[in-house]
Amino acid sequence: MKVIKTAEEFKQIRKSLENKSVGFVPTMGGLHNGHLSLIQKAIKENDVSVVSVYLNPTQFNDKKDLETYPANFDDDCALLEKAGVDYLFAPTYPVMYPDDYKYMLTEKDFSKELCGAKRPGHFDGVLTVVMKLLNIVRPTNAYFGEKDYQQFKLLEGMVQAFFMDVKLIPCPIVREENGLAISSRNRKLSPAGLAMAPKFHEILAAGGSEAEITKALENAGFKVDYVTIKDNRIYAAVFLEEVRLIDNLER
Numbered sequence: 001m002k003v004i005k006t007a008e009e010f011k012q013i014r015k016s017l018e019n020k021s022v023g024f025v026p027t028m029g030g031l032h033n034g035h036l037s038l039i040q041k042a043i044k045e046n047d048v049s050v051v052s053v054y055l056n057p058t059q060f061n062d063k064k065d066l067e068t069y070p071a072n073f074d075d076d077c078a079l080l081e082k083a084g085v086d087y088l089f090a091p092t093y094p095v096m097y098p099d100d101y102k103y104m105l106t107e108k109d110f111s112k113e114l115c116g117a118k119r120p121g122h123f124d125g126v127l128t129v130v131m132k133l134l135n136i137v138r139p140t141n142a143y144f145g146e147k148d149y150q151q152f153k154l155l156e157g158m159v160q161a162f163f164m165d166v167k168l169i170p171c172p173i174v175r176e177e178n179g180l181a182i183s184s185r186n187r188k189l190s191p192a193g194l195a196m197a198p199k200f201h202e203i204l205a206a207g208g209s210e211a212e213i214t215k216a217l218e219n220a221g222f223k224v225d226y227v228t229i230k231d232n233r234i235y236a237a238v239f240l241e242e243v244r245l246i247d248n249l250e251r
């Protein structure tokens with residue numbers, strides 16, 4: 001696996017891959033089996049695989065959340081190497097934001113709802129960094145997990161709005177056997193928190209109205225950030241031991 005740190009270097013390499021299909025998985029590190037499922041798909045479906053590891057500060061509205069994000073670059077490298085990834089793009093802030101975030105991409109509608117309503121500026125940061133990454137990597141296919149379903153829909157809208165030549169591929173949520181959606185943030189939970197967390201999915205799967213689901217989550221001990229049913233999907237975010245967990249489910 002070749003590790004690339006600058007946009008210029010990656011763009012040079014990309015020129016040499018002109019006739020190949022390139023599968024890209026953008027990540028913020030803290031890699032787990034959910035990421036691995038995307039990475040394996042990217043390797044299988046393309047000639048060349050690229051993963052980025054970049055903990056993007058502009059999508060964190062809460063400084064503490066950014067500072068405590070559980071990522072370990074050496075562990076991530078070892079996992080990617082073992083999986084058989086061809087290129088790891090691991091830029092720094094000055095590489096990704098030579099403009100110091102003077103330019104940003106905003107969506108004015110769906111990005112203001114659900115997670116966007118609770119995390120102001122979050123989706124501006126996501127859309128901006130993904131646009132930059134797609135411009136650098138120029139993948140044929142880019143893979144995103146459906147755990148961040150709102151993120152996926154917004155990115156899909158961005159690709160259409162800006163006539164971008166990339167196919168975005170949604171990948172199903174990977175869950176623990178107990179139903180808990182796998183997330184880097186699960187690592188921040190205590191053993192007691194980890195034992196309680198699967199109830200989040202269990203309660204969403206049991207269904208009901210927004211008010212009923214909210215009440216069931218509160219009774220189980222979660223602090224509910226939001227529960228919204230929209231377009232036949234339940235979206236929810238809760239706090240458990242101050243760790244924010246999200247999940248969603250088709251109805």
Ligand code: PAF
Nearest residue numbers: 026027028056126129148
């Ligand atoms: O889903 C994520 O991990 C991030 O939002 C992404 C797409 C890598 C952008 O930083």
